[in-house]
Amino acid sequence: MLRFQAEKRLKNFNYSVSFCSDAEITALFAPSGSGKTVTLQMIAGLQKPERGKIEVNGRVFFSSERKINVPPQKRNVGYLFQDYALFPHMTVQENICFSSKDKNLFKEVVELLEIGDILNKLPAQISGGQKQRVALARAIMRKPEILLLDEPFSALHRSLKENLYRELFSIVKRFNQKVVIVTHDFDEVLRLAKKVVILENGKNVQEGSPEEVFFSPKTVKIAKLLGHKNFLKGKVVKTDREFTVVEVKGKLRLKLKRRTPLKAGQEVTVSILPMSAALSPATEFSRVEVLVKRVEKMGNLLFLQVEMEGEEVELHLPLSLTPNYILEEGKKTTLHLSAEQICIVEEEE
Amino acid sequence: MVLDSEALFSIELSLKVATVSTITVFFIGLPLSYLLATKELPLKNLIDTLITLPLVFPPTVTGYLLLLLLGKNGPIGEVLYRLFKTGIIFTWYGAVVASSVAAFPIFVKTARSSIEAVNRNFIFAAYTLGKGEVETFLRVVLPIAKRGIIAGTVLSFARAIGEFGATLMLAGNIPFKTNTIPIEIYSAVSDGNFERANILTAVIAVISLIIIFTVNKLTERRDNEVNGS
Numbered sequence: 001m002l003r004f005q006a007e008k009r010l011k012n013f014n015y016s017v018s019f020c021s022d023a024e025i026t027a028l029f030a031p032s033g034s035g036k037t038v039t040l041q042m043i044a045g046l047q048k049p050e051r052g053k054i055e056v057n058g059r060v061f062f063s064s065e066r067k068i069n070v071p072p073q074k075r076n077v078g079y080l081f082q083d084y085a086l087f088p089h090m091t092v093q094e095n096i097c098f099s100s101k102d103k104n105l106f107k108e109v110v111e112l113l114e115i116g117d118i119l120n121k122l123p124a125q126i127s128g129g130q131k132q133r134v135a136l137a138r139a140i141m142r143k144p145e146i147l148l149l150d151e152p153f154s155a156l157h158r159s160l161k162e163n164l165y166r167e168l169f170s171i172v173k174r175f176n177q178k179v180v181i182v183t184h185d186f187d188e189v190l191r192l193a194k195k196v197v198i199l200e201n202g203k204n205v206q207e208g209s210p211e212e213v214f215f216s217p218k219t220v221k222i223a224k225l226l227g228h229k230n231f232l233k234g235k236v237v238k239t240d241r242e243f244t245v246v247e248v249k250g251k252l253r254l255k256l257k258r259r260t261p262l263k264a265g266q267e268v269t270v271s272i273l274p275m276s277a278a279l280s281p282a283t284e285f286s287r288v289e290v291l292v293k294r295v296e297k298m299g300n301l302l303f304l305q306v307e308m309e310g311e312e313v314e315l316h317l318p319l320s321l322t323p324n325y326i327l328e329e330g331k332k333t334t335l336h337l338s339a340e341q342i343c344i345v346e347e348e349e
Numbered sequence: 350m351v352l353d354s355e356a357l358f359s360i361e362l363s364l365k366v367a368t369v370s371t372i373t374v375f376f377i378g379l380p381l382s383y384l385l386a387t388k389e390l391p392l393k394n395l396i397d398t399l400i401t402l403p404l405v406f407p408p409t410v411t412g413y414l415l416l417l418l419l420g421k422n423g424p425i426g427e428v429l430y431r432l433f434k435t436g437i438i439f440t441w442y443g444a445v446v447a448s449s450v451a452a453f454p455i456f457v458k459t460a461r462s463s464i465e466a467v468n469r470n471f472i473f474a475a476y477t478l479g480k481g482e483v484e485t486f487l488r489v490v491l492p493i494a495k496r497g498i499i500a501g502t503v504l505s506f507a508r509a510i511g512e513f514g515a516t517l518m519l520a521g522n523i524p525f526k527t528n529t530i531p532i533e534i535y536s537a538v539s540d541g542n543f544e545r546a547n548i549l550t551a552v553i554a555v556i557s558l559i560i561i562f563t564v565n566k567l568t569e570r571r572d573n574e575v576n577g578s
Contacts, residue, residue, distance in 0.1 A: 085470035
């Protein structure tokens with residue numbers, strides 16, 4: 001269990017973050033310069049808060065009240081740096097064994113991360129993905145109470161990331177390892193974490209399970225951070241246990257999955273996720289008439305810019321399921337928006 | 350003979366003074382460079398200014414200030430006289446002090462900037478892997494910054510072996526006692542003995558070139574190893 005509460009005056013903002021998590025993998029999600037790395041450094045003891053308390057598995061690392069500040073060497077924390085920080089003058093094996101000479105663990109970690117064939121190489125002689133594995137191996141050799149990963153996958157190719165995600169899961173499972181990961185990629189959060197804490201200018205603005213946060217962002221700003229694009233203001237006209245119907249501009253009725261308690265007549269902001277659109281009806285959907293303004297192919301997706309009751313909305317359709325004669329720029333068409341993919345942004349800023 | 354026993358003594362003395370000075374500067378300067386490069390010290394700017402002073406001051410002024418400090422009536426000199434019944438003025442120790450003070454800023458500036466260039470995450474990584482300050486310094490910082498540190502050491506040796514002004518003020522020009530090569534060259538020129546001055550100049554040039562060449566070779570090879578090329 002990680003309990004974190006810390007305050008510090010930083011150059012650009014006053015940092016004040018508090019959260020606790022018992023999840024196997026906790027993600028700290030934020031844009032650059034919001035205090036994610038500061039949080040990891042405070043847990044590791046590389047940066048000292050002015051006030052607060054940091055506790056990992058019942059062990060107090062820092063307490064301003066009790067004047068406790070355990071040095072980083074004694075915190076038993078594994079830290080994977082964004083640039084991996086592999087010692088350039090040591091071979092891969094020397095890097096891995098820097099903290100411990102435990103032969104059995106070494107063998108196990110090397111096998112698990114498949115780095116047996118590069119043990120005698122220097123960090124400058126191996127690839128980015130290999131460096132990442134070596135850095136991970138080095139951190140695990142310490143048998144840490146908590147593993148802190150600072151944007152570990154940001155510089156890696158997509159296919160490589162998938163392999164490393166799997167390896168991270170095996171590590172979590174094999175060593176019963178608690179992990180805190182810092183990222184600015186919400187797909188990564190959805191893929192890896194059981195809990196996410198969203199930071200903005202040194203404050204935690206929302207926390208919860210990644211799905212919960214993604215489908216019920218507290219503010220439009222958070223929603224935009226998560227990749228939401230289409231915000232429409234409307235009024236709740238009907239709500240039951242499963243679904244809510246929101247009316248936009250008195251005409252457009254959108255059906256969406258009910259995730260938070262809402263009352264009829266309540267003014268809300270609706271976010272239509274780009275992936276909500278389909279040409280044929282989904283299980284629960286809203287049928288909408290749109291004016292196609294722009295159609296663009298992007299990889300295996302078709303990016304649509306449409307006008308929906310005078311509002312510009314961006315939608316994505318899978319290319320393989322979309323015959324190109326149906327969507328023409330300047331023409332009206334009917335689309336179906338899945339109720340699962342429309343959400344309410346909880347509060348207005 | 351041009352290289353008489355006095356000249357040979359001056360070569361031996363210069364090598365001895367430069368070696369002792371370089372060792373002194375290395376062992377005092379290295380921890381100080383590390384502290385200046387990595388820690389937030391309260392009087393960091395003042396310490397840095399004091400270290401830099403001998404670079405800016407004319408060597409004779411540095412020598413004069415050292416004379417005031419270390420002379421029989423100086424604050425440090427008086428203590429030394431009381432403790433050891435002897436002083437360092439007009440001895441080869443005086444030459445060591447003068448050379449060390451002159452070489453110190455060159456070493457610290459070079460070593461400090463090479464330590465500052467070490468990625469902070471290497472140091473942080475060593476800490477999180479359970480290593481203390483000393484082990485981190487010896488096993489991580491020192492090997493990575495070694496090129497700059499070796500360069501600083503070589504430059505310090507070169508500065509120490511060439512030191513003249515402060516040495517003359519503090520140790521004087523006493524044959525078979527404090528006559529280092531630069532002082533011996535000065536005496537030779539004063540006496541109009543240019544042949545002797547030329548040979549001693551060649552000696553000092555050869556010593557400097559050999560050391561710089563050797564160390565450059567040494568650092569070049571190791572640097573390649575680190576970069577894996």
